[in-house]
Structure formats: structure tokens, C-alpha cells
Amino acid sequence: MSRPAILRPARPEDAAGIARVHVETWRSAYAGLVPQTYLVGMTEARQAALWYDAIRRTGTPERVLVAEVEGPTAPKIAGFGSCGPSRDPSFAGEIYTLYVAGDWQGQGLGRGLLAGLFETLRSAGLNDAVIWVLSGNPSRFFYEAMGGRHVAERRETFAGAVLETTAYGWSDLAVWLAAGGQSP
Numbered sequence: 001m002s003r004p005a006i007l008r009p010a011r012p013e014d015a016a017g018i019a020r021v022h023v024e025t026w027r028s029a030y031a032g033l034v035p036q037t038y039l040v041g042m043t044e045a046r047q048a049a050l051w052y053d054a055i056r057r058t059g060t061p062e063r064v065l066v067a068e069v070e071g072p073t074a075p076k077i078a079g080f081g082s083c084g085p086s087r088d089p090s091f092a093g094e095i096y097t098l099y100v101a102g103d104w105q106g107q108g109l110g111r112g113l114l115a116g117l118f119e120t121l122r123s124a125g126l127n128d129a130v131i132w133v134l135s136g137n138p139s140r141f142f143y144e145a146m147g148g149r150h151v152a153e154r155r156e157t158f159a160g161a162v163l164e165t166t167a168y169g170w171s172d173l174a175v176w177l178a179a180g181g182q183s184p
Helices: 012-029 036-041 044-056 109-123 140-145 173-178
Strands: 006-009 063-070 075-085 093-100 129-134 149-158 161-170
Touching (some): 012 044, 012 093, 044 063, 075 109, 093 109, 109 129, 109 173, 140 161
Parallel strands (some): 093 129
Antiparallel strands (some): 006 063, 075 093, 149 161
16 A cells, blocks of 8 residues: 555444445446436435444454544544455355545555455455446456456346446455465
């Protein structure tokens, strides 16, 4: 990372910062892909409540990581990701979310978060992983650059629209991590 960031497990007090990044990145990345009414209706308050609950929930295998950077007055959340057991039977682990604020993209935070999420999955005994992304989202090229292999496509109904999604998979997280986040 070209600017210093701390990658760490999320804490309940991070929920507002996660929500800010969540809403900002969705409105930017998914404009024209997800119904506009959904994007306009997203609120940081509602997302913060959802993330607060997700972080505080015990007994679930979902884990949330944040990338914290120095802000003008205090540290702030510049990115986040979540992972856990896969909902796709072809893979053991899944990256559920991975978002980096626009002004921090291209500086290594995404790669760092992906590595942290892969390490989290490995520590839970999950040795391969998948992520589903909107097929029209240009960020999908990030997953290709990170060695993700195109493994599936499907259509999903979301907010009243049918969306094309693409899955990228990593068959051996230990190899990816040992290669320093490079495709082996």
C-alpha cells in the first residue's frame, strides 16, 4: 500500500465508517447496473445499523475486516470486506463484500483486504474461495488481476431487476498467499 493503512477485524464502532464506504462505492460502481431507485434509497444510517448488527453477531462464521487510515482529525475507514463459508457448493469459502473508497482505490488497499480475507478463511479451515460480482462492474478486472479464475455466471433478481453476475474463484488460498498475492 502506498499510503499506510491498518488492516484489522471490524469493531461495532466501525459500523458508521463501513456504511459510508458501502453507500459511496455502491452509488459509484453500480450506477446504471442496479436500479437507480435502490441506490438513491440507500442511507448510511440504515447500512450502519446492518453492519453494526453483523459485527456484533456472535456464533456466526462471517468475519468483517476494515482498512483504517489516518484522517485529518482521526483514523477513518477507507475500505472493508467480509467473508465466511461459501453459499456456492463448489467452494469452501466466499468473499461476501470487498469495497474501497474511491480516493483510496489503486493504492493497494483492495489487495491487502483480499489477502486479509483469504487469511481469515484459511484460519477457519477454508482453503479455496469464490466471489460473485456484477458482470458489468469494471472492478471485476481487479479479481482477474488478483488471479481469480472465471468459474461461473448466473442471473440474480435484485431490487426488481435481473442482474448478470460472474464468479471468480481461487482454488488454493495458501498458494496465493505464499506467492504474495500474485497469481501462481
